[in-house]
Amino acid sequence: MKARVFVTLKPSVFDPQGKTIADALHSLGYTGVADVRQGKFFEIDVEARTADQAFHLASEVADKVLANPVIESYRVEIPES
Amino acid sequence: MKFAVVVFPGSNCDDDSYHAAKHVLGQEAEFIWHKETSLKGADVVILPGGFAHGDYLRTGAIARFSPIMGAVAEFAKRGGPVLGICNGFQILLEAGFLPGAMLRNRDLKFHCEHVIVRVEQTETPFTLRAAKGQRLRIPIAHGEGNYFAPADVVQQLESSGRVVFRYCDERGDVTERANPNGAVNGIAGICNEARNVVGLMPHPERACEGALGSADGLILFESAVAAMAQEGVMRTA
Numbered sequence: 001m002k003a004r005v006f007v008t009l010k011p012s013v014f015d016p017q018g019k020t021i022a023d024a025l026h027s028l029g030y031t032g033v034a035d036v037r038q039g040k041f042f043e044i045d046v047e048a049r050t051a052d053q054a055f056h057l058a059s060e061v062a063d064k065v066l067a068n069p070v071i072e073s074y075r076v077e078i079p080e081s
Numbered sequence: 082m083k084f085a086v087v088v089f090p091g092s093n094c095d096d097d098s099y100h101a102a103k104h105v106l107g108q109e110a111e112f113i114w115h116k117e118t119s120l121k122g123a124d125v126v127i128l129p130g131g132f133a134h135g136d137y138l139r140t141g142a143i144a145r146f147s148p149i150m151g152a153v154a155e156f157a158k159r160g161g162p163v164l165g166i167c168n169g170f171q172i173l174l175e176a177g178f179l180p181g182a183m184l185r186n187r188d189l190k191f192h193c194e195h196v197i198v199r200v201e202q203t204e205t206p207f208t209l210r211a212a213k214g215q216r217l218r219i220p221i222a223h224g225e226g227n228y229f230a231p232a233d234v235v236q237q238l239e240s241s242g243r244v245v246f247r248y249c250d251e252r253g254d255v256t257e258r259a260n261p262n263g264a265v266n267g268i269a270g271i272c273n274e275a276r277n278v279v280g281l282m283p284h285p286e287r288a289c290e291g292a293l294g295s296a297d298g299l300i301l302f303e304s305a306v307a308a309m310a311q312e313g314v315m316r317t318a
Contacts, residue, residue, distance in 0.1 A: 016185050017189065070180075
């Protein structure tokens with residue numbers, strides 16, 4: 001079963017990369033882009049019988065390894081197959 | 082006095098650290114491959130700079146799972162002096178030896194230059210021979226040295242004297258201009274509660290001989306030797 005993990009810097013943490021991308025977009029004329037936050041996306045294959053199990057397993061690895069809780073938060077999605 | 086220099090795949094300041102300990106200071110030194118599980122009787126452990134495991138995922142994030150880290154944790158817990166330099170500092174943060182995390186430098190640039198740091202805390206095995214307020218001219222070389230910690234953690238570090246080094250200008254003033262990466266409060270290095278584990282972004286091992294442009298970094302290694310000698314005296318007394 002697939003699980004998707006999105007890791008981003010916490011809202012309270014300044015994201016210089018996102019800021020630079022937003023500035024670049026503004027210079028291209030995309031004034032409608034208010035802000036950009038850059039993050040990471042992981043697609044994991046997990047052995048799980050139910051979506052619930054997959055969600056818990058993915059959350060655990062996100063918590064322990066994929067995200068650094070000091071600066072990052074994460075969100076897990078189990079896509080419907 | 083024996084220095085152990087841990088070598089991760091991607092470490093690139095291991096030779097410099099070894100050289101500083103062995104050839105500049107004339108101490109014993111040994112490389113320890115990250116897959117090993119023993120520090121082989123070392124008195125001081127150095128986690129050198131570089132790009133351990135290619136900085137995959139996050140700087141230092143994979144290195145904390147290296148087999149040797151169990152022995153480093155044991156060693157640190159017993160009070161053994163551990164110095165994390167640059168990527169070694171990042172590893173100490175990721176492994177939870179020290180609080181906080183590293184963000185990209187605020188200008189997104191990789192900074193490779195000499196900076197000046199002020200010694201804030203001399204009660205660590207790596208700053209014992211320095212004077213409080215002493216300025217050291219030491220190079221930095223990093224893209225992610227923007228030290229960050231939640232406000233309450235920074236407050237705790239400050240109030241308990243655990244900020245060991247701070248970026249400053251030639252006069253010793255901590256200013257925004259003197260801060261190369263945006264680190265909170267100009268923090269360049271910190272220590273753990275027991276003060277035996279120190280991490281810093283600048284590279285003292287690259288500033289141990291006049292020929293390198295500065296020998297100011299040597300004081301960290303000299304301090305470690307002095308600290309060990311002191312402890313030896315206490316042990317035999």
